[in-house]
Amino acid sequence: MSKISSLADLRKKREELQAGMDIRIRALNPENIVQVKVAMATCGIASGSKTIMEFFLEQLDRRNIEGVVTQTGCMGYCYAEPTIEVKLPGQDPVVFGFVDLKRADQIIEKYIKTGELVDGIIPVNYQTIDLKE
Amino acid sequence: MKSLALNILDIVQNSIRARANEITIRITESSEEDIYTIEIRDNGSGIPDGIIDNVTDPFVTTRTTRKIGMGLPLLRHHAELTGGSLKIKSKEGMGTEIKATFSFRHLDRQPLGDITGVLKIIIAANPGIDFIYNHLTDKGEYSFSTRETKEYLETDSLYENSLLDDIAGMIGENLKGIGATGFDYRGNV
Numbered sequence: 001m002s003k004i005s006s007l008a009d010l011r012k013k014r015e016e017l018q019a020g021m022d023i024r025i026r027a028l029n030p031e032n033i034v035q036v037k038v039a040m041a042t043c044g045i046a047s048g049s050k051t052i053m054e055f056f057l058e059q060l061d062r063r064n065i066e067g068v069v070t071q072t073g074c075m076g077y078c079y080a081e082p083t084i085e086v087k088l089p090g091q092d093p094v095v096f097g098f099v100d101l102k103r104a105d106q107i108i109e110k111y112i113k114t115g116e117l118v119d120g121i122i123p124v125n126y127q128t129i130d131l132k133e
Numbered sequence: 134m135k136s137l138a139l140n141i142l143d144i145v146q147n148s149i150r151a152r153a154n155e156i157t158i159r160i161t162e163s164s165e166e167d168i169y170t171i172e173i174r175d176n177g178s179g180i181p182d183g184i185i186d187n188v189t190d191p192f193v194t195t196r197t198t199r200k201i202g203m204g205l206p207l208l209r210h211h212a213e214l215t216g217g218s219l220k221i222k223s224k225e226g227m228g229t230e231i232k233a234t235f236s237f238r239h240l241d242r243q244p245l246g247d248i249t250g251v252l253k254i255i256i257a258a259n260p261g262i263d264f265i266y267n268h269l270t271d272k273g274e275y276s277f278s279t280r281e282t283k284e285y286l287e288t289d290s291l292y293e294n295s296l297l298d299d300i301a302g303m304i305g306e307n308l309k310g311i312g313a314t315g316f317d318y319r320g321n322v
Contacts, residue, residue: 004299005306007285013299014286040258042203045143046134050247053254061294068292071258073150 034060034067034112035093037085041074047081048100055104056084065112077122086111095122134207136246137171138316143204144173144231145255149262151177151229157265160245162237162314165271169217169235169242180223188221208233215239244315248308249301252277256291256300266304273311277304 004010038044038053053069060067077083080097086107087093096107097120110116134140141158148156153175161170180188187193189209194202208231209219215236223229235242256264256279266277279291282300291297305319 003306004303005310006303007282010282010296010299010303011286014296017295038258040142040146040254042143042207045139050139050142050250050254053258054250057253057257057294057297069257071146071254073146 032066032089034065034089035085035087036060036067036069037072037087037093038069039073039075039077039081039083039085040071043074043078044081044083049082051101052082052084052099052104055101056108059105059108063108065108067112080120080122083122088112088115093124095124096120097122134211135243137211137243138246138248138251140208140211140233140243141171141173141248142251142255144208147204148173148175148177148229149255149259151175151179153177153228154261155263155265157267159267159269160248160313161269163271164237164314167237169237171233171235172230174228174230176228179225179227179229180221181225185221185223189219205231211235211241211243214241245313246315247317247319249305249316249319252304253297253301257297260290260292268308268311268313270311270313275304275307275311275313277307 004013036056038049038056040049040053053071056069060069072085075083075085075095077095077097082099083095083097084099084107085093085095094111096103096118099107099120103118103120106118110118134143145156145158155176157174159172161168184193184195189205191203191206205219205221212219212233212235216239217234217236220232221229252264252266263278263280268275283289283291291300301319305316308316309318
């Protein structure tokens, strides 16, 4: 593959790729796909959230998971950065703290793929449970 | 912050939170004139008059999740370490312009770092914002615009990992071409 150094090169590569395979059409409704939000404030950036966001962008694509990766501001968990919020379709969002590459991999393999919870969850939403007496 | 690119990623978050829809990042470097500047301009909500003189005070912030804001103070610190300065111009409702000036050759001036990775991230995470990146060196100038790229590729969205990687690679090639210094070069895969 020759080097891409101009918009014309970029378009040429797009055309080659699209001729060779089906263009993947992203689900328009974000409710139906996995949403990953990476906290990207000063505290997050200083703790490595850039690497984590790049990892999710690359790995969701590589592991064929329909998802969208975006960023959010500081969620107030500066002590636990990098933090990410993962929302599986039809479920409440879950916030994970101290996310390094190893934990990011576990989050994809366990939580996103199978729904199994992994370490590092920060409880955000408290709900009262009505106990039947 | 280990590199100037991370500082840029941080400061751009201010513009995003100010609901800007166009953000311009401009880097000017000249080893001949011993100057390295980073300018970030947005058309967001601007900084209220009451706090503009104090925004580089870590204990001044408009956010509500916590009471301190370290973004601008850190950038000012890094600039002043090299004998440079940070200037902020802002008008409420019109937008904000910040300019950090560094000494190019000063030992404490951080390298630019992974600027193409930073651009990849902010483009991916903010589909509704037009980003313009402009880099000027002694040898030449390079400009990248997400709007121009979308028009050229006839697409509404640049959100696709391989496309983003190609864009990052393209920017890297061009930065290399104009002799930009200190950035983490990632060639096209």
